[in-house]
Amino acid sequence: xxxxxxDPRHKITKRGQNVxxxxxxxxxxxxxYWYRQTLGQGPxxxxxxxxxxxxxxxxxxxxxxxxxxxxxxxxxxxxxxTEQGDSAMxxxxxxxxxxxxxxxxxxxxxxxxxx
Amino acid sequence: AQxxxxxxxxxxxxxxxxVTLDCTYDTSDPSYGxxxxxxxxxxxxxxxxxxxxYDQQNATEGRYSLNFQKARKSANLVxxxSQLGDSAMxxxxxxxGPxxxxxxxxxxxxxxxLSVRP
Numbered sequence: 001x002x003x004x005x006x007d008p009r010h011k012i013t014k015r016g017q018n019v020x021x022x023x024x025x026x027x028x029x030x031x032x033y034w035y036r037q038t039l040g041q042g043p044x045x046x047x048x049x050x051x052x053x054x055x056x057x058x059x060x061x062x063x064x065x066x067x068x069x070x071x072x073x074x075x076x077x078x079x080x081x082t083e084q085g086d087s088a089m090x091x092x093x094x095x096x097x098x099x100x101x102x103x104x105x106x107x108x109x110x111x112x113x114x115x
Numbered sequence: 116a117q118x119x120x121x122x123x124x125x126x127x128x129x130x131x132x133x134v135t136l137d138c139t140y141d142t143s144d145p146s147y148g149x150x151x152x153x154x155x156x157x158x159x160x161x162x163x164x165x166x167x168x169y170d171q172q173n174a175t176e177g178r179y180s181l182n183f184q185k186a187r188k189s190a191n192l193v194x195x196x197s198q199l200g201d202s203a204m205x206x207x208x209x210x211x212g213p214x215x216x217x218x219x220x221x222x223x224x225x226x227x228x229l230s231v232r233p
Contacts, residue, residue, distance in 0.1 A: 101148060
């Protein structure tokens with residue numbers, strides 16, 4: 001068990017560019033979540049997958065954002081035409097659906113800076 | 116209204132002493148779960164403890180316990196025998212409704228910074 005892995009750890013980009021982040025969950029976990037965290041705030045839910053199905057998307061996830069989990073394993077989060085307001089830590093988490101006490105295991109996040 | 120409220124300013128505690136971190140929540144759903152996570156400077160969120168709305172006993176996990184007062188809608192985290200490694204941000208979070216479909220997401224508070232003094 002190597003934990004949840006996110007790549008890259010840091011990303012600096014210019015406004016208007018596209019960026020893509022990758023998350024590799026814990027291998028037997030069927031659920032995968034994306035959260036966004038800005039400075040001084042708690043994580044905010046963006047979207048989640050059960051296996052390869054995307055079951056919920058937050059209204060925070062504008063049409064510039066897209067997430068995929070093509071084979072129910074790793075996931076990618078793409079942001080098109082980045083804006084300065086997209087600068088944040090993007091956290092991925094995975095879990096095994098065990099009922100109401102489902103625990104999320106988080107990665108160390110990808111810190112995005114949009115210049 | 117905020118679903119999770121953490122209003123304490125930065126907290127300080129002497130090593131080996133106990134500390135309580137406050138959390139109040141707001142929900143009209145009778146079925147919910149409350150969680151505490153720790154976020155050290157490395158950025159990774161670490162699960163600490165869980166309390167279900169129907170649980171009769173307060174949850175405990177090693178040095179962590181949750182003081183669950185349902186009528187007051189509070190779920191305070193108690194850390195006993197603080198250690199230097201406990202210095203971190205602490206987040207309270209809630210999951211509402213039974214664990215099906217759209218009810219799986221966690222809503223987090225803004226967090227509390229805890230500093231443990233040697």
